[in-house]
Amino acid sequence: MQAAPERSAVPGHGRTPSSGASRPDRNAGVVAMVGSGVSNQVGAAIGSLAFPVIGPAGVVAVRQYVAAIALMSLSRPRLSVFTWRQWWPVLLLGLAFGSMNLSLYSAIDHIGLGLAVTLEFLGPLSIALAASRRRIDACCALIAAAGVVTLMRPQPSTDYLGMGLGLLAAVCWASYILLNRTVGRRVPGAQGSAAAAALSGLVFLPVGIILVLRQPPTTGAVSYAVAAGVLSSAVPYLADLFSLRRVPAQAFGLFMSINPVLAAVTGWIVLGQQLGWSESAGIGAIVAANTLSIVTSRR
Template sequence: MATMVGSGLSNQSGAAIGSLAFPVLGPTGVVAVRQYVAALVLLAVGRPRLRSFTRRQWGPVLLLALVFGTMNLSLYTAIDRIGLGLAVTLEFLGPLTIALAAARRRVDACCAVIAAAGAVTLMRPQPSTDYPGMGLGLLAAVCWASYILLNRTVGRRVPGAQGAAAAATVSAVLFLPVGVVLVLRHPPTAQSVGFAVAAGVLSSAVPYLADLFTLRQVPAAAFGLFMSVNPVLAALVGRFGLGQELGLVDWSAIAAVVCANGLSILVPRR
């Protein structure tokens, strides 16, 4: 339990710290640094033998790299526009949709309705509603769902963590021009780079290693149930770490999305 709590807090705290570098690096620059850190960590863990990959293996790996980069870029841009709690909640609709789409129970249909109601409530028209930001949050959800499906394919075709490491490396290479342009046009400060590196370590390295350890000790259902609490953790970190206020209606909508996932996992399957 302590490991799962630490993983969740690390992930959301990393995103919050990364947002502190937005004024200098922008979301794109922060994501670029995060991709570099993720690639270094996964290369050390997975040690992929890239030269031995076949065309059949490279196909899903390249798609995974593209989705990985797009997912992080859309999420961090959404965080910049609508705040950490709302962005992570919208992104969480991706894996929740994957879980509910494979189910055939009435309770899962009810969970889908509850989650949809929560999402609609979060995106309700208001004078300050940022629809591009909301759209980016939903794009992150689509990418996360695609990330899950592609990871399964990569896992079947590439042994161990080699596929994930290769995808992270390709994604980092794709973001290299971003880093070059940033350095040449607007040299970053040491502090902003430090924030971005911290985001990479806390949101990529620590959660990956913690989840790898947790999945060996905790049943998948319990792990999935705890993962559903991430939107709440994100909202709390945004509130107390970044001063991002949420109204009662927004908190209720986040709770609806979390409860939909928890109910789907907790109700016994026949």
């Protein structure tokens, strides 16, 4: 979902725009927010075009390299002064970052973009609902659970491995959010996220070497993978930083909640992936649960 370092918080929680933002600033923020969501899903769709040549692992490896280069260039973390208290959550964050993207792209390879992103979105949604004690959020949890049951109900065409990978991506995204909070408290600015991205890129370096030695990738496949890294990591990260200073946190969270719908539409337009009524209903239930939770929230 969505989403990498750019997806570092629970949708609609803990984000506050700068005070006194003018209407042009808010409009610019909305445009950036929309661009971020579209870029993220289009990047994932384009990256999947390289699966037949380098596989999901190869695409994720290139994406991790791009994310590491972009974040290291922007943040320039002072790694030599990190203490162990700062390093251990950064190490875990890098592991969660790589695992999240690998499980998501593997799920996309099995069940398509729309379903994979929807299942991954359960990660931040679960954290948001678990942190609440409101009855309405208990109802939202039931709605989301009904959506999951609808998506995963047994039928001849059900790809349980793909579904499991999507749920693993959700767990990794939830872990990424919690670890990002810890890193944010212990490491100044975006230095922690940049260091985690660099570590994740190093972990995937052997993957890239093995792929090149086994079967030299085509120029087209590498181009697709690089495009996925730029569109799904670098562009959303910068766009989210821009928009979060100009639009209310609730508006940002509401837009994030429709990312599964964006993914389904993108998968249909770019990849020709069709969804049945049951899959559409499941996606709608999960999106509705998050939207209802945010709309009724006091923050």
